[in-house]
Amino acid sequence: MAVYTEVSDEDVRAFVAQYDLGDVVSCKGIAEGVENSNFLLVTDKGPYILTLYEKRVDPADLPFFLGLMDHLAANGLTCPQPVAGTDGVALRSLCGRPAVIVTFLKGMWPRRILADHCAGLGEGLARLHLAGDGFTLTRRNSLSVGGWRPLFEASRWRADEVKPGLADALAEELDYLEAQWPQDLPAGIIHADLFPDNVFFADGKLSGLIDFYFACNDLFAYDVAICLNAWCFEADGAFNVTKARLLLANYDRIRPLSAAEREALPILARGSAIRFLLTRLYDWLNTPPGAMVKRKDPLEYLHKLRFHQQIRHIADYGLDRS
Ligand SMILES: Nc1ncnc2c1ncn2[C@@H]1O[C@H](COP(=O)(O)OP(=O)(O)O)[C@@H](O)[C@H]1O
Numbered sequence: 437m438a439v440y441t442e443v444s445d446e447d448v449r450a451f452v453a454q455y456d457l458g459d460v461v462s463c464k465g466i467a468e469g470v471e472n473s474n475f476l477l478v479t480d481k482g483p484y485i486l487t488l489y490e491k492r493v494d495p496a497d498l499p500f501f502l503g504l505m506d507h508l509a510a511n512g513l514t515c516p517q518p519v520a521g522t523d524g525v526a527l528r529s530l531c532g533r534p535a536v537i538v539t540f541l542k543g544m545w546p547r548r549i550l551a552d553h554c555a556g557l558g559e560g561l562a563r564l565h566l567a568g569d570g571f572t573l574t575r576r577n578s579l580s581v582g583g584w585r586p587l588f589e590a591s592r593w594r595a596d597e598v599k600p601g602l603a604d605a606l607a608e609e610l611d612y613l614e615a616q617w618p619q620d621l622p623a624g625i626i627h628a629d630l631f632p633d634n635v636f637f638a639d640g641k642l643s644g645l646i647d648f649y650f651a652c653n654d655l656f657a658y659d660v661a662i663c664l665n666a667w668c669f670e671a672d673g674a675f676n677v678t679k680a681r682l683l684l685a686n687y688d689r690i691r692p693l694s695a696a697e698r699e700a701l702p703i704l705a706r707g708s709a710i711r712f713l714l715t716r717l718y719d720w721l722n723t724p725p726g727a728m729v730k731r732k733d734p735l736e737y738l739h740k741l742r743f744h745q746q747i748r749h750i751a752d753y754g755l756d757r758s
């Protein structure tokens with residue numbers, strides 16, 4: 437459930453009156469999501485998404501996120517677009533929170549991931565990377581290698597409550613990643629959280645991408661590694677090399693991966709695994725009992741980390757060296 441801030445009917449009506457959207461027909465909280473409060477807002481002009489940004493989003497980053505969605509849409513990517521009020525302003529305030537209305541995307545995210553979804557994802561991710569070219573604002577990735585140590589330290593003393601030995605295993609992995617992390621790979625705008633719940637499909641084809649609130653400037657191949665982890669493991673923990681091959685081949689068809697990017701994939705996948713392991717671990721240990729958010733299992737990502745630690749050849753991801 438992700439509605440952290442309740443909004444009254446009167447507040448919604450007064451808010452929507454600042455736009456050229458007609459009257460409010462309905463406004464319902466959306467149960468999915470983790471970070472922000474989202475509402476399906478229907479007005480005389482159709483459906484929209486009303487988002488109130490919660491505590492993990494830094495208001496200073498909002499011009500980057502909103503500008504990026506405009507930039508990507510202008511460059512051919514289907515993604516939500518911020519709607520401006522009659523005064524030309526998109527970013528406003530509602531119930532004490534920064535708030536925007538964005539356009540509604542058709543489609544559904546896949547509850548059961550098929551190999552074809554991974555093919556569509558690979559192409560969509562590459563198109564996103566190309567569409568980000570020329571965006572003038574920048575945002576550092578606070579959840580890349582430099583951000584993992586402080587995140588780890590915040591949970592270290594309680595990590596073994598989740599699994600005995602976890603703190604030592606994470607400390608060892610961090611030492612390795614900090615020493616070996618690649619620096620000189622192609623970089624640009626990445627999504628950084630392109631999990632299945634952020635990718636919409638309609639009639640079997642990718643129809644749009646949402647949730648750009650972790651987007652930043654970082655290595656393109658790191659975004660590929662995040663998708664490998666999020667899309668190519670089965671519920672029983674098995675790595676599905678067919679899905680990986682389709683993801684990588686369809687990415688490569690649109691934006692060819694260099695030999696250096698291919699070689700770096702195992703370490704990037706390890707980094708991606710520790711990144712999601714650490715945020716999940718923090719949430720696991722710090723979400724108050726009874727909070728209306730479904731906690732995600734950190735150990736799912738320990739399993740993925742272990743898998744990538746064993747990779748010796750990129751062919752194990754279904755990919756050639758060049
Ligand atoms: N532009 C949109 N069009 C259609 N549905 C959306 C849109 N944005 C969000 N949603 C719905 O809201 C849910 C949560 O949105 P998301 O951005 O992932 O939230 P959070 O940032 O809190 O994780 C999505 O799974 C989707 O169902």
Ligand SMILES: N[C@@H](CCOP(=O)(O)O)C(=O)O
Nearest residue numbers: 469470471629631712716732
């Ligand atoms: N994808 C992250 C959590 C962030 O959730 P989202 O709803 O904002 O995509 C994870 O799985 O840990």
